[in-house]
Amino acid sequence: MESARIMMQAGAAIVRAGGAGVFIDNSVTAHGGSDWIAMTEDSGPDALSFAFVSIVRGSRDVYTVGMHVLGYSDLVMDAADADENGETFVELIRYICGGHRPVDVGQIVADEFGPRFQVVSRGSDSFDAESPFHNPLGRLKFVNPRRIVEGN
Numbered sequence: 001m002e003s004a005r006i007m008m009q010a011g012a013a014i015v016r017a018g019g020a021g022v023f024i025d026n027s028v029t030a031h032g033g034s035d036w037i038a039m040t041e042d043s044g045p046d047a048l049s050f051a052f053v054s055i056v057r058g059s060r061d062v063y064t065v066g067m068h069v070l071g072y073s074d075l076v077m078d079a080a081d082a083d084e085n086g087e088t089f090v091e092l093i094r095y096i097c098g099g100h101r102p103v104d105v106g107q108i109v110a111d112e113f114g115p116r117f118q119v120v121s122r123g124s125d126s127f128d129a130e131s132p133f134h135n136p137l138g139r140l141k142f143v144n145p146r147r148i149v150e151g152n
Helices: 002-016 033-042 045-052 087-097 145-150
Strands: 021-024 029-032 054-057 061-065 074-078 108-110 116-123 139-143
Touching: 002 021, 002 033, 002 045, 021 033, 021 045, 029 033, 029 045, 033 045, 045 087, 054 087, 074 087, 116 145
Parallel strands: 074 139
Antiparallel strands: 021 029, 054 061, 061 074, 108 116, 116 139
């Protein structure tokens, strides 16, 4: 994540020199200058993930684009496992980017008050290797273990 912090500072220098904001091609996100400066000054995991990672919600699944900028696999889960406003998925991103511990296939991620998710597979993303969206670290698929037991 140190390289992401350096990129944040480079973007802040451009904004301070008169740039209107920063566009991140790895995740198709854009941030106005004052927001970018605030995220750079914060430079914590939440600020970095908000700066460099997009969340895409389709009819079948929810996934991230851009986690490779921070050194992590992208995340994916069935839309049925994500809550309506996406808070559960955002918390999962926060957990991963907070670096609490490495997450890989077979592990369960949970907190005492919220839902639990198990990493069931590591796959590749659907982007061409030359695409700025391609994550060479792949994608981790999370499911609610209750759905595994129920066979859904």
